[in-house]
Amino acid sequence: MVITGPGPIRFLATQWHASPAISIALTRFRTMAEIDIALRAIQLYSDMHPRPTHLTQVQAAEMLGVHRNTISKLLRAGVLRLNQCGLIPIELIDLARSTKLPPLDC
Incomplete structure (x- = not known):
């Protein structure tokens, strides 16, 4: 499946409180497989570097x-x-x- 437009990608990136730079980088991906890999990387980073309260x-x-x-x-x-x-x-x-x-x- 090919993704068109940055809207869905930015929405997915916000689920892990991704920085604006990560959200913009995600707009470069074209397939769901690429997005899944990128989102998993964001999740792994988030788990290793928790946000302060x-x-x-x-x-x-x-x-x-x-x-x-x-x-x-x-x-x-x-x-x-x-x-x-x-x-x-x-x-x-x-x-x-x-x-x-x-x-x-x-």
Whole structure:
């Protein structure tokens, strides 16, 4: 079976929280066998490198592709919040990645 268009491939890549680079790379595959191999590789990598449950502000900035100061602005604006240990829950980072961040006029 030949796959047309990147939509189904990007959807499959998000099932393992693949990075945007991996999602784009998956669009190059044309058959389900190739996609199965690539998704299995993503799953193996994910199992060996589990995602942290909480991130530092610097890690959050790297994941969102923004400057550390932008994370501070997002915290002040209430878009992100810190837990009692001063870390940002990964769920908030995932939410920020999946939605367009509000403009920061802080």
